[in-house]
Amino acid sequence: MAVLPILEFEEKIVETVDENPVVVIIGETGSGKSTQLSQILHRRGYTRSGMIAITQPRRVAAVSVARRVALELGVQLGEEVGYAIRFEDRTSYRTCIKLLCYGTLRYLTDGCLLRESLSNPELEQYSVIILDEAHERSLNTDILLGLMKRLVKTRSSNLKVLITSATLDGVKVSRFFSGCSILNVPGTLFPVEKLYSTERTTNYVKSSLRTALDIHVREPPGDVLIFMTGQDDIDKMVSKLEERIQNLEEGSCMDAIVLPLHGSLPPEMQVRVFSPAPPNCRRFIVATNIAETSLTVDGVVYVIDCGYVKQRQYNPSTGMYSLDIVQISRVQANQRAGRAGRTRPGKCYRLYPASVYQEEFLDATVPEIQRSSLAGSVLYLKSLDLPDIDILKFDFLDPPSRESLEDALRQLYLIDAIDENGQITHIGRTMAELPLEPSLSRTLIEANELGCLSQALTVAAILSAEITIRPTRSKAKERKRKQPFSNLPDGSGWGDHIQLLQIYESWDQADYDLNWCMDNDLQIRSMKFCKDVRKQLSQIIQKIAKGPVDVQSSLKYKKGEKDYQKLRRALCRGYGNQLAERMLHHNGYHTLGYRSQLVQVHPSSVLEADEDGQLPDYVVYHELINTSRPFMRNVCAVEMSWVLPMLKKLEKMDTNRLSGGAGVSKVCEPMKEKLMNSSTKEANDSKKPDSVDSKIRAARERYLARKAKK
Known part of the structure; x- marks a missing residue:
């Protein structure tokens, strides 16, 4: 095997790392930085005082690079060399012993390292932390850059931080870390x-x-x-x-x-x-x-x-x-x-x-x-419990907009993760320990209180796996022409979350038969992955829960409105920031009013309208996405009585207080207007309707007129 260029710089790399707490290494494509840098430090004794963590922004990269390094070292993957990604940790008890006695190389996603820091803020198990592929500027890597800047100053034991990339602006990063050293390693690029x-x-x-x-x-x-x-x-x-x-x-x-x-x-x-x-x-x-x-x-x-x-x-x-x-x-x-x-x-x-x-x-x-929802990241920063952190003034390499940070704070406040003073709550701390987005974490906590955790775990597993378990539209149309459609459940009229639960329940009742998946045009790999994720979430929530939890794998219960009421209520609590209202059906789509605009429920939704074409007054949604037009995906009906407590929270909301900083009071009007409009309508129907009300009323009248002509 050809000698990789980075090996020719081994002495210079080790000398620079020895003398500096933070080093930026710009390694051209083909230099071998991802596979060799950790091995260089391992050979030079850095694993004697702790592990070497190498973060990757992508799960595929964390796994593949770990496999390659294990092969080069001649060790079994999961022993001296291992990896950790969301819902999969390739380690064992034997690995832990080797980690403590001999040290190891651990490739993991940047998100996994963030979650590890919750239980050990100083990351004492690591002697070296390498942030690889930093040029991709993933959300988690940018958060880690800010935390590493603090950690190298405050940790009691020695820590080395290396930021590596092929194309990163090294001068900019060096300036961020108070002028740290920069090394350039050429690659073996042919013309x-x-x-x-x-x-x-x-x-x-x-x-x-x-x-x-x-x-x-x-x-x-x-x-x-x-x-x-x-x-x-x-x-x-x-x-x-x-x-x-x-x-x-x-x-x-x-x-x-x-x-x-x-x-x-x-x-x-x-x-x-x-x-x-x-x-x-x-x-x-x-x-x-x-x-x-x-x-x-x-x-x-x-x-x-x-x-x-x-x-x-x-x-x-x-x-x-x-x-x-x-x-x-x-x-x-x-x-x-x-x-x-x-x-x-x-x-x-x-x-x-x-x-x-x-x-x-x-x-x-x-x-x-600068282009993502920051609710999960802000929850993480809040959970660190550092008294001097002001979210709106946190030291980012490239700060997000104030509007994005305020939006994240509002989301967390509405689902009880932080209080009116911006302090993280007990609920928020539990949420931060779950490898889920905040809405799903909050849903699980509420479901445990209401006695429907088993069902909520299933829904969270399916949605957090970021896959769909519904049949494809093309297959559905083809089967419709040839024979009656499969016997997949329809959500009992309440929406997509309930249907996802019912589909998984049906598979459970079929004893997880893979032929059942094939008969219903469901991807076997996706269904098995959902099952694995659900099992891991069950183990995590049992570990962190203070009281008794029911995470049984069996999902036997009767169908009907009352059976799903608790789950829908838990979803309403979890998706408190993702609420829409005043829905109806016209022009082939379910349409609703949302933040002074019309948004449509995705055509794949199973949420049902009544005989007049009117849909529930309130729904929550998992995702709002703009493709060919604005769509809400994975929608579930909720009740007004469940919504009112969240509306009351909006009356006195100050984003400066939520941030942790001091300043002039600033009530969050955009979010308040979004939900309070619905409260005003319920309380006083005599008030003049806004533009959205007018559009929806006109659409409903057109629908009823067409229906009368039939």
Whole structure:
């Protein structure tokens, strides 16, 4: 195996780390920083006083790099080298002994390290913390940067912090850490020829397909890495490329295999991309931006860059996420091109003109902390119980907007995670210990009080796994034409959370038979993953609960309104900030008033309207996302009597007090208006309706008029 460039700098790295508490290491693509830096420090004795933690912003990277390092050290994964990601910790009792006696290398996601710091704020088990791939500027990594800045000053025992990246602005980070040292490690990049399109493509999937086939037919051997925006595009590309390759004239070119690579793939499919191609065979790897820097795939000579990436963005003024396909930055484009020069000179086919790269691409990607909901991060900071932390003045490398922080504080206050003075509550501390978003954590706590924790655990497991267990729409339509649809439950009219519970309950009653999943067009892997997540959540909540909890795996109970009332009430308490009102059905969609606008319930929802087309006055939702239009996804009906206590909390809300800082009182009017409008309507119907009321009333009248003509 070739000597990686970073090994030539071993003495300089160790000398710099010995002399400085914080070091920024800029290692070019191919330098070996992710796999070798931890081993260098391990050889030089840093694991004698504690573990070395290496964080990764992506779960796939944490697992794959840990596997590689364990292989290089000749140890079993989970012993000297292990990994920890959400809902999976590859360690054992034997590992813990080795951690204490001999030290270990531990790869983990940045989120896992944050959760570990809750029980041990000084992270005393670690002698070195390496924040790898920091240029991706994930939300958790940015929080960790702020915490590491505090920790190196306050921890009683010695701590070394290394921030590593291929493209990070090292001067900016050094300035943030009071002028810490910067090391630059070159990589072994061969020259890469960049080939631009003459015009902007209108369909990057078709353009990528055409380019891939041209490479396969005309270019010498070498693997091809194709960047797509997401799983849907990857699936299309893999299917079309396999079909077109099979239709090529036999003997006209070498064999080929097509492999997908994205975060939702099971581990056994992810590792296939790290195995070399068979003789006289070319590999096509179709990947998301996970392959830009987080993972290195050897053998790539050709890169096809579509110029786009799928990005989630949160608008705190509307509480809405959008999942947008946006242009990449110049940093990302250069990272993608660099993947073609690892083993020999390569080519990067950019499916956009050079003028677009120069004039339209941003210099660097917008940090996630500036385009995400911050409720979970603010809850974490509050739970650290540091008296001098003012959330609105916390030391971030790139601060989020004040509006985003205020939005997070409001969310936490409404679900009882913090009190009116911004102090974390007992409920908030329990929420912070659960590896869930705040709404689901609060739901579980309320469910335990109401005696429906077992059911709430199921719903939380399904939603936190970030997968859907409903049949696909295409399969549903196909089956509808041929035969009656499957016997999947319908949510009893109360909505999607109840249906998710009922589906899992049906599987439980079928003794978790995998054939039952197949018969109902449900993904076996997804269902099994939900079951595993539920089991782990059950173990976590039993560990942290002070009183008795009921987390039985069996879900036997009767169907009906009363059986779901407690669960719906728990959901209302958990989703207190995610409330919408005044709904009806018109023009084929469920439509509702939300923050002075009309938003529609996603067409896949099972929430039912009454015979007049009127839906419940109040619902809670899991996610508000703007795709083709604003949609609420995973919606559940709730009662007015459950909503009123939350409305009362809005009467005196001061974001400066919630933050932990002092200042002039500032009542949170936007959020107050959102919910208080509904309270006013209930209390005094004689008041003049607002614009949303008028639109909804007009829509309902049109619906009833059409119904009368039938």
